[in-house]
Amino acid sequence: MADTEVKAGKIYAAISNVMAAINAVGKNQKNQKQGFMYRGVDDVMNALYPALSEYHVFIVPQIIEQKREERRTNSGNVLLYSICQIRFRFYTDDGSYVDAVxxxxxxxxxDKATNKAMAVAFKYACFQVFCIPTVEMNDPDGDTPDPIEPSQEAQQKEIDAANNSPIDKTKISVIRNTIASKGLKESSILEHYGVKSFEAMSFGMWNNAMQLLGKYPDKA
Known part of the structure; x- marks a missing residue:
């Protein structure tokens, strides 16, 4: 999970607007050696770019720590292994930001070990900060005439589980700051969703509330 730090400002509303604008990113890339499907960093960038551009959000990476070592394969070849801890700072046009490590x-x-490590860190920082929705690919045997209902049912269960999960402190901070920026009352939002506190709010409720709040103008 990303470790976040925040500086108050327009970044909260900007991130919620980006979340409302982006589409799901599926597992469209295939690992040729091991045969599994995965979500590539290019897919994430392509999905995010229009929303980031529209709502004036940009991302600055900073490597906090890097570890490198050599490992040998079963055939005796040398592989370079890199582990990078990276801070990604999500800025908007008033200088406010959110940090995700x-x-x-x-x-x-x-010479691509560090590049790959940075790409993976960036991909998961974006997935966690923007809560990018995902879709699961069919089974590797998906080119056979198997019925699609089981995979759709499993996908729906995954979505339902995610929507019913409680929100963390970062999302609580985001929705409270967004409500304040709109000049609304927290109690009205809680009453609308039938909960007594934001700690009792599920991710599905939070996601719906952020999309609705994004349609309200900021208070004068």
């Missing part, structure tokens, strides 16, 4: 691991036989 994630760890990326990368392995390569040439």
């Amino acid at each position: 994630t760890i990326g691991e990368g392995m390569d036989s040439g």
Whole structure:
């Protein structure tokens, strides 16, 4: 999970607007050696760019710590292994920001180990800060005429579980600051969703509330 620090300002509303604008990112890339599907960093960038540009959010990375070592494969070849702890600072146009610290691991036989580690850290920082929705690919045997209902049912269960999970302190801080920026009352939001506190709010409620709040103008 990302370790976050915040500086108050427009960044809260900007992030909620980006969240409302982005679409799901599916597992569209295939690992050729091991055959599994994964979500590539290019897919994440392509999904995020229009929303980041529209709502004036940009991301600045800073490597906090890096570890490198050599490992040998079963065939005796040398692989370079890199672990990077990186702070990603999400800015908006008033200078306010949110920090997210994630760890990326990368392995390569040439000079790309650090690049891979940075890409992984960036991808998961974006997934966690923007709560990017995901869609699961079909089974690797998906080209056979198997019925699609089981995979859809499993996908729906995953979505329901995510929507019913409680929100963390960062999301509580985000919604409270957004409510304040709109000049609304916290009690009216809690009453609307039938909860006594933001700690009792589920992710599904929070996500819906942030989308609704994004349609309100900021208070004068």
